[in-house]
Amino acid sequence: MPEPLVTYDEPLESGTFRERRNRFSLAASVDGENRPVYLRNSGGLETVLRPGREMLLRRVDDADRKTDFDAIAVDVDGTWVTLDSTxxxxxxxxxxxxxxxxxxxxxxxxxxxxxxxxxxxxxxxxxxxxxxxxxxxxxxxxxxxxxxxxxxxxxxxxxxxxxxxxxxxxxxxxxxxxxxxxxxxxxxxxxxxxxxxxxxxxxxxxxxxxxxxxxxxxxxxxxxxxxxxxxxxxxxx
Structure with a gap:
């Protein structure tokens, strides 16, 4: 089997998309609590980011950041869609x-x-x-x-x-x-x-x-x- 192109080494955590707050941030429910999430994507994403969809998030421990997680992927009707535009x-x-x-x-x-x-x-x-x-x-x-x-x-x-x-x-x-x-x-x-x-x-x-x-x-x-x-x-x- 071919080697992956990119692998996330850090554990990914599950969340539920709630809302997009602005172009680069959103809110997701993690363990029942709404948490701020950094979205590295300036696209419209209207068909991708819909309330209630499962997300995979990467926790970031950085006191200088306003967001606790990076948005990695969202489940769209059983298909994972990666969100990082880089x-x-x-x-x-x-x-x-x-x-x-x-x-x-x-x-x-x-x-x-x-x-x-x-x-x-x-x-x-x-x-x-x-x-x-x-x-x-x-x-x-x-x-x-x-x-x-x-x-x-x-x-x-x-x-x-x-x-x-x-x-x-x-x-x-x-x-x-x-x-x-x-x-x-x-x-x-x-x-x-x-x-x-x-x-x-x-x-x-x-x-x-x-x-x-x-x-x-x-x-x-x-x-x-x-x-x-x-x-x-x-x-x-």
Whole structure:
């Protein structure tokens, strides 16, 4: 059996989601008491975070923090959905290092957060068979009826990244966008045109310019995050 991509070494505690207090915090019931929880995800998450759903939390003992736990995952109709939007970067890096993605065979990670020529940063710079390759990794938790969609709220940052990668691709620099779906129940991915039509248009333009657009899905078997599907089809609609 393949090695997990990421494993949580600390014990995870069970809680029940109560409410989202703001973009980065929520309340969960733990042992019958409402506790503040840090949510490392600025997405909308409306279809994911619903009162009464079971959560897995990581306790953090830090006197300087206002929250007692980190939100790790939520049970959506029997499927664990991981919530940390930084997790996909670790997933992608582990996949490349372990040769888990055929489309990145022969590639090595040079560094994280490389500067882009026109300002801003991408997620990774790879050394590939043809030289430098820039990669932007997108965290995604939205799935309805097998269709994953991104973004679940308008994203100016995402649009800016697409414009930068499109310009690079037109200058014959290899570029990739990789959507990491943080759950296993997606059989395809669409841009979420109803939420951010400009992002949807820019994604299609990027692909036409030569940016490689792909998606993978993960499966959370607590405490391990595993690769589920290394090549989820992306449909431009």
């Amino acid at each position: 997790l996909p970067n670790a997933v992608f890096e582990a996949c490349v290092a372990g040769g888990r993605l055929p489309q990145f065979d022969g590639y090595d990670v040079v560094r994280a957060e490389p500067a882009l020529p026109d300002a801003g940063r991408s997620d990774f710079l790879l050394d590939g068979p043809d030289g430098d390759a820039y990669v932007e990794v997108k965290s995604n938790t939205y799935v309805v009826d097998g269709v994953s969609k991104f973004p679940d709220r308008p994203t100016e940052r995402g649009r800016r990244h697409l414009r930068s990668l499109t310009d690079l691709a037109r200058d014959v620099t290899e570029c990739h966008v990789v959507f990491v779906i943080q759950r296993p129940d997606a059989d395809r991915l669409h841009p979420f045109r109803e939420v951010d039509p400009e992002f949807a248009d820019l994604l299609g333009t990027a692909a036409e310019a030569g940016v490689e657009v792909g998606a993978v899905s993960t499966r959370f078997d607590p405490p391990a995050v595993n690769l589920h599907d290394p090549d989820v089809p992306v449909e431009f609609v």
